[in-house]
Amino acid sequence: MRHAILSWKDHGDEECDRPFGDALCRLSKTSGTVAYLREHASDLPVLVVPAPSSRASMRRRGRRHMWPVAKRLADYLRAETGLPVVPCEVLASRGVQRKSVQMTGASQRSQRLKGHVAVLPSVALRERRVILVDDIVTSGATMRRCVEALRREGAEVVTVLTLAHTPKHA
Numbered sequence: 429m430r431h432a433i434l435s436w437k438d439h440g441d442e443e444c445d446r447p448f449g450d451a452l453c454r455l456s457k458t459s460g461t462v463a464y465l466r467e468h469a470s471d472l473p474v475l476v477v478p479a480p481s482s483r484a485s486m487r488r489r490g491r492r493h494m495w496p497v498a499k500r501l502a503d504y505l506r507a508e509t510g511l512p513v514v515p516c517e518v519l520a521s522r523g524v525q526r527k528s529v530q531m532t533g534a535s536q537r538s539q540r541l542k543g544h545v546a547v548l549p550s551v552a553l554r555e556r557r558v559i560l561v562d563d564i565v566t567s568g569a570t571m572r573r574c575v576e577a578l579r580r581e582g583a584e585v586v587t588v589l590t591l592a593h594t595p596k597h598a
Contacts, residue, residue, distance in 0.1 A: 429592045433563050437493040449500025452561060452589050456505060461559065461587050465509045472556060473512040474586070476502040479562035479574050480521040480545065492517070498561050501589070505559075518551040518558075519574055545573040547581045554582035565593040 436444040456462055465474060478494035486492060498515040505513040522544055547553060558578050565571060575585050 430564065430594070433591055437489065437563055440489065440491075442491075442496075445496040446500065448563075448591055449497045449504075451591060452497055452501045453504040455589050456501060456559075457508070459587065459589070461589070462505065462508050464586065465505065465511055465513075465557075468557075469509070469511060470557065471512070473514045474505065474557045474559065475514060475516040475518065475553075475583075476505070476559050476561060477516055477518050477574075477578070479560060479570055480517075480519040482521045494561060494563060497591075501559070501561060516551070518547055518553065519545060519577060520548055521545055545570075545577045547577050551581075553578060556583050557586050558583045559586050560588045562588070562590045563592070565590045 432441075432444065433448075435441045436448065476498045478492065478498040481489070481492065481494075495515070495517065502513045502515040505511070560571065560574055560578070562571060562574075571588050571590075575588070578585050
């Protein structure tokens with residue numbers, strides 16, 4: 429799975445956008461996210477927010493690889509719940525120097541992102557429900573920094589959904 433995700437995000441395998449989007453849709457159903465949204469209906473839109481990539485990564489890839497996946501998930505959740513669900517790029521990663529795969533542990537990964545994940549200034553998140561999505565969770569550092577930034581701005585992070593995680597070595 430890791431190889432497929434890395435090929436998709438780093439080598440432009442855009443044909444994987446739909447299957448990876450579908451995988452997150454299934455996960456939203458089996459994880460209880462769909463049921464939670466139905467039970468806690470609101471007129472305010474639910475935001476599907478992709479975790480940010482660095483500017484260098486986006487330049488190298490030529491695209492925001494999580495955006496089509498976030499859009500697919502938002503469409504699915506809207507159809508399943510009847511609620512206003514919209515994909516929204518609200519997070520930015522600025523000033524990050526090295527790739528997360530170059531870090532050797534959770535502490536290094538966390539320090540790499542400290543102070544570098546922020547909510548875009550034009551976005552109001554107070555009392556907004558957010559579903560955060562990412563491709564791979566290795567240590568959880570990126571997700572923690574993203575959740576912290578969203579909560580600082582008043583968002584309720586409903587859940588975090590990812591395509592895969594890297595298991596700890598036994």
